Amino acid sequence: MTSATSRPAAKPGAPSSANRPKPAPPSGAPVRVTGAQALVRSLEAVGCEVVFGIPGGTILPAYDPLLDSTKVRHVLVRHEQGAGHAATGYAQATGKVGVCMATSGPGATNLVTPLADANMDSVPVVAITGQQSRQLIGTDAFQEADICGITLPITKHNFLVTDPAEIPRTIAEAFHLAATGRPGPVLVDIPKDVLQETTSFAWPPEMHLPGYRPTTRPHGKQVREAAKLIAHARRPVLYVGGGVIKAQASAQLKELAELTGIPVVTTLMARGAFPDSHRQHLGMPGMHGSVAAVGALQRSDLLITLGARFDDRVTGQLASFAPDAQVVHADIDPAEISKNRKADVPIVGDCKEIIAELVTAVKAEQERGHADLTAWWAQIDGWRETFPAGYEWPSDGTLSPQYVIERIGQLVGPDAIYTAGVGQHQMWAAQFIKYENPATWINSGGLGTMGFAVPAAMGAKFGKPDTEVWAIDGDGCFQMTNQELATCAIEGAPIKVAVINNGNLGMVRQWQNLFYAERYSQTDLGTHKHRIPDFTLLAEALGCAGLRCDSREGVDATIKRAMAINDRPVVIDFVVGKDAQVWPMVAAGKGNDEIMAARGIRPLFDEDEI
């Protein structure tokens, strides 16, 4: 939980200039407007460019003035879950706040999954929901749901607005809360009669967020302590997380890494924060991480943890994780520090500022000498040589899913944005596409939300219309949210979707293969046997181009055909084998020492190797 998760303060406090939103038009003397008009004007004033949503009874008053806005574009999605993930994709691609809107009751509850998803992955999203009129709240009125109560544990903050005069301030605060400190989702619930009532509107409003002062500048003493450890550690690792991308600190990270020569690992949420082509990059740690990344963390004597949160998919069994390592932990959210692993040197602040200050402090420390990392690199290079990333071609002659994903990465290149669903295809997209730039890999890490890829790609495309956007999806995931392709086709978002169609809920099947004696309970989707649905026909029906490929020879030509179609979205049905597995793997609940480089090889690390 973030430290900022609390109910809004009831009493106004003294506004601070740091808290005040940047002045933006319209400004000047108050004007008489409806609450709905105040909402749209406020969205314009905070710089909101696009809202993903669906109208309905209680939010309808807001949709009327939205029709006249020349600054805010509304994208009519097909399902509110799509609106929420699109807002997340937009936010992850642009670094700005993503916005979604829904009516009360089912519209609002359909946003619950994307809000939980954004909360887990620290994504700045503002959700605006209609609510039943004030006098009906608590009466089980039509489409009434206590969305503030429901989303309290899965938002950074939420508001129920009971006075139309409060709308500008609430929107300003919602955007400020979503984007600052540890980013996260904020929900603003507005009763219908509050939207209809007349009020006066003036911008900028004064914000009242007493107690909300995220620390961005690190403490100098802690930075110097960390620098001392960094300069003298013999087996250090830069353990880089999604916070480095949120802080837009890739340049600072590269400087620190090159200054110290320390190996770098990037979590699933940090792929792209450090170039994959860089010699010091060992890849992803964790359950499906590279052997070198897992090994380096495990044998490290110092983890320099930057915007990462010691997630269980990374640590494996916590008690045996990196047993000899001291820990420097830098995070903007103090609640993360020592949450899972005790920090020896905690540093609270923004990663950009922290890393920049670390560079200065390490330079000063290095003048007094520093450790030789030659032996450490020799050990790491040994792992890299013995266990390079790779995969075997299926023996039954079917198409290799890893090959398809690898070729997409190679042909489309590192300037594109890639999104993924959840499952085997997601892990292969993390392993076999080479990321060189931050914010080019967008996925659902913390919640692991199937169906994320297509709507997130749609949101990313609206945020970055000139960038090629590819959704790498599974056939299971695709069947959860593919209807947003109709939105993409109608609204002009020509994304590409590569459905890695193995006919199965592949990741679950892999676990059944390994841990449930090959008893495949309810994981065969039947798509291979019956071609139901036929993804190419479905694509055409949704206004997209539909392509199919089931042979190695056809892969490059099909990807190139898709790249050449830019007047509508493209769906490629890549029919692949069902038996491919994601390797390496640390089984759930096991220690990282038991990493399996491939089936049957365990444990990897012997005592005498330490």
Ligand SMILES: Cc1cc2nc3c(=O)[nH]c(=O)nc-3n(C[C@H](O)[C@H](O)[C@H](O)COP(=O)(O)OP(=O)(O)OC[C@H]3O[C@@H](n4cnc5c(N)ncnc54)[C@H](O)[C@@H]3O)c2cc1C
């Ligand atoms: C099927 C599946 C398999 C997975 N396997 C793996 C795996 O093998 N390896 C792996 O790494 N993950 C894996 N994951 C993802 C995993 O569940 C976690 O989502 C992920 O490891 C968390 O990444 P992170 O530690 O970088 O934290 P994030 O969730 O990205 O959190 C970012 C941290 O940075 C902080 N922060 C935010 N902004 C700033 C700022 N400006 N300055 C400083 N700090 C900031 C936040 O407070 C937070 O603590 C898997 C997920 C799925 C669905």
Ligand SMILES: Cc1ncc(C[n+]2csc(CCOP(=O)(O)OP(=O)(O)O)c2C)c(N)n1
């Ligand atoms: C909404 C949701 N339901 C269930 C799961 C559990 N789950 C994780 S991966 C997976 C299978 C995904 O199948 P598919 O999309 O075909 O991808 P593949 O693993 O085959 O690449 C399932 C069911 C989940 N993560 N999210």
